[in-house]
Amino acid sequence: MSTNNEPMTISEKIFSKAAGKTVKAGEFVLANIDRAMTHDITGPLAVDGFYEIMRDKEEKKVWDPSKIVILFDHQVPADSLNAAQNHIMLRKFAKEQGIINYDVYEGVCHQVMPEKGHVKPGDLVVGSDSHTCAYGSLGAFSTGIGSTDMAAVFASGKLWFKVPDTIRFEVEGKLPKHVYSKDIILHLIGDVGAEGARYKAAEYAGSAISSLPMSERMTISNMAIEMGGKAGIIEADATTEAYLKERIPDYEFDPYWKSDEGAECELHKYDISNLEPQVACPHNVDNVKPVTEVEGTKVDQIFVGSCTNGRFEDIEVVAKMMGDEPVAKGVRLLIIPASRTEYMKVLRAGYIEQFMEAGAMVESPCCGPCMGGSFGLLGDGEVGLATSNRNFKGREGSPQSFVYLSSPATAAASALTGEITDPRKI
Numbered sequence: 001m002s003t004n005n006e007p008m009t010i011s012e013k014i015f016s017k018a019a020g021k022t023v024k025a026g027e028f029v030l031a032n033i034d035r036a037m038t039h040d041i042t043g044p045l046a047v048d049g050f051y052e053i054m055r056d057k058e059e060k061k062v063w064d065p066s067k068i069v070i071l072f073d074h075q076v077p078a079d080s081l082n083a084a085q086n087h088i089m090l091r092k093f094a095k096e097q098g099i100i101n102y103d104v105y106e107g108v109c110h111q112v113m114p115e116k117g118h119v120k121p122g123d124l125v126v127g128s129d130s131h132t133c134a135y136g137s138l139g140a141f142s143t144g145i146g147s148t149d150m151a152a153v154f155a156s157g158k159l160w161f162k163v164p165d166t167i168r169f170e171v172e173g174k175l176p177k178h179v180y181s182k183d184i185i186l187h188l189i190g191d192v193g194a195e196g197a198r199y200k201a202a203e204y205a206g207s208a209i210s211s212l213p214m215s216e217r218m219t220i221s222n223m224a225i226e227m228g229g230k231a232g233i234i235e236a237d238a239t240t241e242a243y244l245k246e247r248i249p250d251y252e253f254d255p256y257w258k259s260d261e262g263a264e265c266e267l268h269k270y271d272i273s274n275l276e277p278q279v280a281c282p283h284n285v286d287n288v289k290p291v292t293e294v295e296g297t298k299v300d301q302i303f304v305g306s307c308t309n310g311r312f313e314d315i316e317v318v319a320k321m322m323g324d325e326p327v328a329k330g331v332r333l334l335i336i337p338a339s340r341t342e343y344m345k346v347l348r349a350g351y352i353e354q355f356m357e358a359g360a361m362v363e364s365p366c367c368g369p370c371m372g373g374s375f376g377l378l379g380d381g382e383v384g385l386a387t388s389n390r391n392f393k394g395r396e397g398s399p400q401s402f403v404y405l406s407s408p409a410t411a412a413a414s415a416l417t418g419e420i421t422d423p424r425k426i
């Protein structure tokens with residue numbers, strides 16, 4: 001795509017393809033969207049906005065139904081009359097327009113989108129959800145937009161962007177035992193802060209990233225927004241290729257979709273060989289401390305799930321660490337696999353029986369208590385530990401509650417003791 005030999009970032013390459021001409025960071029472009037995702041919370045407003053835009057048109061059709069995906073995940077199964085009405089409205093819209101619609105049983109949007117093969121390297125993807133940056137784990141430029149922007153995408157398939165600058169995190173070293181990609185991303189966010197990557201495309205590279213399996217890469221890309229990032233990209237490699245070949249029959253690896261050597265970026269280097277498990281403390285995601293500084297904090301509820309850490313691999317870590325031990329007295333352990341597919345893997349491995357024996361609760365795939373809009377809420381003064389991505393005041397229920405964020409391993413260790421516990425000591 002490049003017309004000269006200047007090195008380009010992967011974001012510049014993707015926006016050049018989407019704009020049909022070579023563009024650089026800082027330029028404003030009208031970009032063609034490859035894929036658009038919306039869900040049960042932000043979808044209804046996008047649909048209303050779409051009809052508003054189309055009000056004078058005789059034919060009120062979306063630009064390309066095959067490029068839109070509608071999912072229900074935040075309030076499922078419908079937990080209020082309002083949610084039920086929203087589901088009805090979106091089902092009707094999807095049917096009329098011929099749009100793919102994953103219903104209440106399928107899972108969390110950011111798990112289902114990659115899982116069902118809706119994203120590939122080099123794509124420009126938008127979703128009306130802030131954690132849409134998760135699909136950067138597949139080498140796409142993927143970002144969250146508002147419902148009114150989504151209405152414009154439904155109508156035209158295009159959206160204005162400023163091509164972002166790049167902030168590149170080169171992470172080297174081998175992860176110590178019981179330390180996971182969640183600890184890496186919490187460490188990075190704690191280091192650069194909640195605004196550290198504002199309107200930049202975060203790129204994650206280096207041996208510590210390229211050695212991660214897809215499940216752990218998704219955790220890292222998912223949380224780019226918690227440092228203000230517009231995207232969170234990991235260039236595609238053999239691991240990505242193997243994941244995509246199972247899902248997109250005609251997928252062919254294209255080495256073009258990566259940042260060129262020497263492309264302009266703000267570079268941050270890390271060595272995680274001695275990284276401790278990390279915990280984000282109330283009430284900000286960048287309030288990150290090593291677990292040893294917060295161990296002993298009593299917890300009332302532990303939530304293992306969400307688009308950040310609700311995959312089979314995450315839940316397996318918990319199952320293995322807990323073994324035959326019960327959940328500590330007085331603690332509620334809530335486990336919610338991120339999708340039906342992940343749930344089935346957990347089921348087939350025998351872990352659901354193990355968790356139920358241990359006194360945990362296992363729920364069908366959904367966002368659950370992640371953003372406090374559904375069930376499993378925290379009451380006044382309660383302390384929650386979660387494997388999700390946000391711990392803002394009131395995020396999981398009462399504004400008088402406290403949410404800590406950690407890896408599944410730290411969550412499992414804490415479920416056994418009833419207090420925040422260093423998984424290396426179990």
Ligand SMILES: CC(C)[C@H](C(=O)O)[C@@H](O)C(=O)O
Pocket residue numbers: 041042074128129130131144371
């Ligand atoms: C409901 C939705 C708008 C929201 C988001 O955009 O992130 C939610 O998914 C969240 O995690 O807070």
Ligand code: SF4
Pocket residue numbers: 074108109110129131306307308366367370371388389
């Ligand atoms: S699991 Fe949480 S972070 Fe992910 S989409 Fe749902 S509410 Fe948002």
